[in-house]
Structures are given as structure tokens and as C-alpha cells.
Amino acid sequence: MTGRQNYTFVLIGIIAALIIAMFISVFASSFPDGLEKVAENLGFINKAEQVVPESAFLIPDYVFGGVENEFWQTSLAGLSGVLIILAVFGAVYLIYKAAGKKK
Amino acid sequence: MHIPDGFVDLKTAISTGVVSAGGLAAAIYKVKSYFKAKVIALMGVMSALIFALQMINFSIPGGTSGHLLGGALAAIVLGPSAGVVVIVVVLIVQAFIFMDGGIIALGANIFNMAIIGVYGSYLIYWLISKTSKSRIIFFTAVALASWISVVVASFFAALELGISGTYAMGTTLKAMTGIHAIIGIGEAIITVAVIAFINKVRPDLILTRKGDLR
Numbered sequence: 001m002t003g004r005q006n007y008t009f010v011l012i013g014i015i016a017a018l019i020i021a022m023f024i025s026v027f028a029s030s031f032p033d034g035l036e037k038v039a040e041n042l043g044f045i046n047k048a049e050q051v052v053p054e055s056a057f058l059i060p061d062y063v064f065g066g067v068e069n070e071f072w073q074t075s076l077a078g079l080s081g082v083l084i085i086l087a088v089f090g091a092v093y094l095i096y097k098a099a100g101k102k103k
Numbered sequence: 104m105h106i107p108d109g110f111v112d113l114k115t116a117i118s119t120g121v122v123s124a125g126g127l128a129a130a131i132y133k134v135k136s137y138f139k140a141k142v143i144a145l146m147g148v149m150s151a152l153i154f155a156l157q158m159i160n161f162s163i164p165g166g167t168s169g170h171l172l173g174g175a176l177a178a179i180v181l182g183p184s185a186g187v188v189v190i191v192v193v194l195i196v197q198a199f200i201f202m203d204g205g206i207i208a209l210g211a212n213i214f215n216m217a218i219i220g221v222y223g224s225y226l227i228y229w230l231i232s233k234t235s236k237s238r239i240i241f242f243t244a245v246a247l248a249s250w251i252s253v254v255v256a257s258f259f260a261a262l263e264l265g266i267s268g269t270y271a272m273g274t275t276l277k278a279m280t281g282i283h284a285i286i287g288i289g290e291a292i293i294t295v296a297v298i299a300f301i302n303k304v305r306p307d308l309i310l311t312r313k314g315d316l317r
Contacts, residue, residue, distance in 0.1 A: 005305070006141055006144070009304070009305050009308065010144050010145070010147075010148050012304075013148035013149075013151070013152055014148055014151060016152060016155075017148070017151040017152040017154070017155040018155070020152070020155035020156060020158070020159065021151075021154065021155035021158055024159055025155070025158035025159060027159075028158060028159050028160040028161075028168075028170075029160040029161055029162040029168035030160070030168070031160070031162055031166050031167050031168035032166075032167060032168065033104065033105075033160065033167070033168050033169060033170065033286075034104060034167060034169055034257065034279065034282040034283050034286050035104045035105070035106065035257075035260060035279070037165070037166070037167040037282060038275065038278040038279050038282060039110070041278065042270050042274060042275065042278060044110075044264075044269050044270045047109045047110060047269055048107040048108065048109045048110060049107070049108045049109030049205075050108070051108040051109075051205065051206055051207055052206050054202065057199075057200065057201065057202045058200045058201075059200055059201050060201065060202040061201070061202055061203075062158065062201055062203070074158075077201070078155060078158055080200070081154050081155075081158075081196060081197075081200070081201065082151045082154060082155055084196055084200060085147070085150045085151045085154050085192060085193065085196055086147055086151050088147075088150075088192055088196075089143060089144075089146055089147025089150060089192075090147065092143055092147075093140065093143045093144070093147070096138065096140065096143060097140075
């Protein structure tokens with residue numbers, strides 16, 4: 001990062017993402033989304049298949065396993081998602097830095 | 104609009120997958136030309152923010168919900184190439200960690216929401232915003248680009264379902280674009296709000312905008 005202002009902006013963005021994913025997400029509407037609704041109305045929702053078993057997923061359906069409380073199931077799922085994505089770009093950043101040093 | 108497995112057949116999954124892989128490769132190649140520490144950091148924040156915002160389903164009339172897709176937001180702030188990468192990362196994490204969107208259907212979902220959603224919205228934004236540098240035109244371009252990106256993405260999703268023989272093409276197209284014409288309004292409101300905020304605190308970080316707004 002260059003400059004203190006950029007650092008502040010990135011920090012604000014990360015905090016906003018965490019607040020939204022952890023505390024606002026629990027108020028999300030549980031109605032079916034547009035595609036699910038169309039599939040229900042037209043009657044092809046049952047064509048959906050589970051190709052990979054649910055147990056293979058770390059956090060299926062945004063439900064963080066291991067906690068009973070519904071609020072924290074969603075909240076921790078949101079936290080995990082934000083951290084995983086930041087980790088992906090963090091890794092890209094480190095590779096970029098390492099590649100720069102070699103030149 | 105994440106398509107689950109079973110809604111698209113193998114030929115549709117493979118062809119959209121091949122196009123998506125090509126689109127992603129082209130986007131990465133392009134992004135590398137202006138790759139800087141700052142751009143990587145902004146892409147990471149944008150990707151995390153869009154993931155978070157995608158969790159917020161809002162209700163629309165008729166017992167349906169929608170959520171932000173973020174293609175227009177990412178494209179307008181970071182440019183279309185970085186935008187594609189940002190959305191693809193969100194979609195891959197959703198599919199492999201959260202079971203949101205199918206694994207076989209991932210190529211189709213990337214095609215609809217990342218490739219079409221980003222480049223489609225950017226085209227609309229570019230066409231409108233180049234006509235004038237006024238603030239009104241800029242935000243009109245942002246709003247229209249976001250709305251259209253959702254409707255066009257839903258059109259392609261319906262097209263893929265139709266080609267796969269999941270349901271009659273005409274009916275699916277009409278139902279999908281109709282419902283997403285309403286969901287797209289939510290996309291436009293959220294995108295305008297986020298971009299208005301960035302424009303207020305750090306207008307220089309809206310990378311697709313050259314010069315100051317009047």
C-alpha cells in the first residue's frame with residue numbers, strides 16, 4: 001500500500017464488509033430468489049440436483065456448523081466468507097511482492 | 104440467480120465453462136498490465152464487500168427476494184477486467200464453500216454474472232457516461248448499467264435453461280427477465296449508493312472515471 005489514505009480506505013472497506021456479512025446478513029429475506037421463484041412457479045425446482053454431497057462443503061447454505069444459535073450460524077458464515085476472500089487476494093498480493101523482489 | 108446443478112445440461116455447462124475460462128484468462132491478462140499493490144488491495148476489498156452484500160437478500164413483492172450481483176459496481180469502480188476477476192472469486196468461493204450455485208453449473212454462473220454482468224454493464228455505463236461529464240449523467244449511467252446487468256444476466260440464465268431443455272424457452276425467458284426487472288431496481292439503488300459514497304470520500308478510486316464531475 002502507498003499512503004496512509006489508501007490504507008484507511010481499505011480498512012473502512014473491510015470493516016464495512018465484516019459488519020454487513022456478520023450483522024446485517026442475519027436480517028436478510030428468506031424468500032426464494034428470482035430463479036428459485038421462477039423454478040417453483042413453472043414447476044422445475046425439483047430438477048435441482050446435489051452433485052457433490054452436502055457434507056463435502058465447509059459451510060453449506062451459509063450455516064456455520066458447530067454452533068446451535070441461528071444468529072451465529074449466519075454471522076460466522078459471513079465472517080468466514082469475507083476472510084476467505086481477503087485471504088485469496090492477500091495471497092495474490094504476497095506473490096506479487098515476491099515476484100517484484102526477484103526483478 | 105445462482106443456477107444449481109441439474110438446471111443446465113452437460114453441453115451447456117461445458118460451452119459456458121469454456122467461454123468463461125477464456126473470458127477470465129483475458130481479464131487476468133489485462134489486469135496484469137496495471138497490476139499494482141493498490142489495485143490488488145482494492146480488488147480484495149471490493150470482492151469481500153460484494154460477497155457480504157450478496158448475503159443481503161431483500162424482499163420484493165410476491166414472496167420473492169433478490170440480492171446484489173455486483174457486476175456493475177465492480178466494473179465501474181475497478182474497470183471491467185478487474186471487475187470480472189473480483190466477481191469470479193466471489194462465485195468460486197460461494198460454489199465451493201457455501202454450496203451456493205452448482206459445481207457443474209459454475210461455468211454458466213460465471214458466464215451470466217461475471218462475464219455478461221460485468222462487460223454488459225460496463226458497455227452501457229461507457230456509452231452513457233461518455234456523452235457528458237455531468238454528475239446526473241454519471242449516476243444515470245451507473246443506475247442503468249446496474250439494472251440492465253441483472254436483466255441481461257437473467258436473460259442468459261433463462262436461455263441456458265431453455266437450451267438445456269429444463270423448461271420451455273419462451274416461458275422461462277419471460278418469467279426470468281420479468282422478475283429480474285424488479286430485482287434489478289434493488290441492484291441499481293445499492294450500486295448508486297455505494298458509488299456515491301466512494302465518490303464522496305475518495306473520487307479518485309473510481310478508476311473508470313477520468314477527470315472531475317461537474
